[in-house]
Amino acid sequence: EVVxxxxxxxxxxVDGTVDSDHSDYNGSGFxxxxxxxxxxxxxxxxxxxxxxxxxxxxxxxxxxxDRPGDVYIDGQVEYQGASFPxxxxxxSWADSQTVELWLDQGTHTVRLEAVSSAGLxxxxxxxxxxxxxxxxxxx
Ligand code: GCU
Ligand code: CA
Numbered sequence: 001e002v003v004x005x006x007x008x009x010x011x012x013x014v015d016g017t018v019d020s021d022h023s024d025y026n027g028s029g030f031x032x033x034x035x036x037x038x039x040x041x042x043x044x045x046x047x048x049x050x051x052x053x054x055x056x057x058x059x060x061x062x063x064x065x066d067r068p069g070d071v072y073i074d075g076q077v078e079y080q081g082a083s084f085p086x087x088x089x090x091x092s093w094a095d096s097q098t099v100e101l102w103l104d105q106g107t108h109t110v111r112l113e114a115v116s117s118a119g120l121x122x123x124x125x126x127x128x129x130x131x132x133x134x135x136x137x138x139x
Contacts, residue, residue: 001129004043006031010135012109015039016119022060022090025124030060033119040069040113041123046136047103053130055099057112061121062090069120071099072111082112084121093124107136 004010005027006018016039020029033039047053061067061084071079079099087094110128114120 001127002045002133002135003125003127004135005125008135009137010043010045012042012044012138014041014123019122022062022122024091024093026058027125031123033114035117035119037114037117037119039119040111041120042138043110043126044107044136044138045110045128046107046134047105047130047132048134049132050103050105051131053101053103053128053133055101055110056127056129057084057096058093058124058127059084059087059096059121060090060093060124061086062088062092063118063121065118066116067118067121068115069112070115071101072113073101073103073108075109075111081115087121090122103130103133
């Protein structure tokens with residue numbers, strides 16, 4: 001399994017900012033999308049063995065409703081409407097639902113993209129579990 005924090009290898013960017021103004025995040029902060037549909041967070045990974053992989057996010061949602069996201073692999077939507085329910089406050093972090101996908105061997109981009117007008121919740125990290133996966137520099 002690999003855990004990718006903001007501003008480390010495999011974190012490619014956010015349509016917004018990397019912030020640190022709410023406590024209890026891991027790493028140097030969290031990815032905060034500007035609050036508009038279509039904004040997201042991007043990562044890159046290297047899969048050395050094809051197989052089923054499980055994606056999960058550590059996030060906070062101090063808003064008033066779910067902030068669902070679509071999951072894109074290599075620019076193609078592979079899972080729609082992953083749920084990011086409210087966590088009670090912006091400093092209360094939770095693990096999201098898991099999303100299971102088949103990934104071929106090779107380098108892949110991963111994008112979580114907001115489907116509601118509120119943008120995403122604040123995203124602390126993505127965890128990808130499976131037989132053989134690592135973070136890949138975005139270059
Ligand atoms: C607040 C909070 C941000 C969050 C934003 C939002 O401004 O401080 O961290 O991203 O709400 O609603 O998305
Ligand atoms: Ca935001």
